[in-house]
Amino acid sequence: SHCGALLYRCDQLLARLTPERTILTSDNNNNMLLLRTNLLAPLCRRALMTSAVQQKLPGVINPGYIKIREKYVQFQIDNGKLVHLRGGPFDNLLFAITVSVCGIGLCMCFKVYWDLAWPRKPQ
Structure with a gap:
């Protein structure tokens, strides 16, 4: 049926x-x-799978998850910083490098436009 x-x-x-x-x-x-x-x-x-099956005990939390929870709390604090800069000095360094590379790329784009608009005269 x-x-x-x-x-x-x-x-x-x-x-x-x-x-x-x-x-x-x-x-x-x-x-x-x-x-x-x-x-x-x-x-x-x-x-x-090659690993053994792990039994989870009720109420037992893996220490890795506790570290993640602490990081999560750090990023949720309203301290006026942008979210991608709350990780510390390394995040600030990465942000500075990113802004620098973008600025250099923008300047090089303007140089290309300038050279294409006013080409050099052959000698």
Whole structure:
């Protein structure tokens, strides 16, 4: 009774409902099997992994996430600085280099326009 029914699943990559894809295959006894690819993908992904499965204990937070949370708080403080300059002196240095390179490029563009507008006379 379910021959004409379409099954839908939530595609996490596309964030929308998509019809389930199915594959027809046969087993050792030549019996036709209907496999759902969305059920096989996690199994195949796990089979290709080389690391051991880690069990997450409830209430235990990885120290890396705590560092990220501290950085997040630092960037949320309203101290009047631009967001891309709140990281410290290294961000200020990168900003200065970026502005310098953009300024040099703009000057070189104007030089090209000047040379094209008033070409030098051949001698």
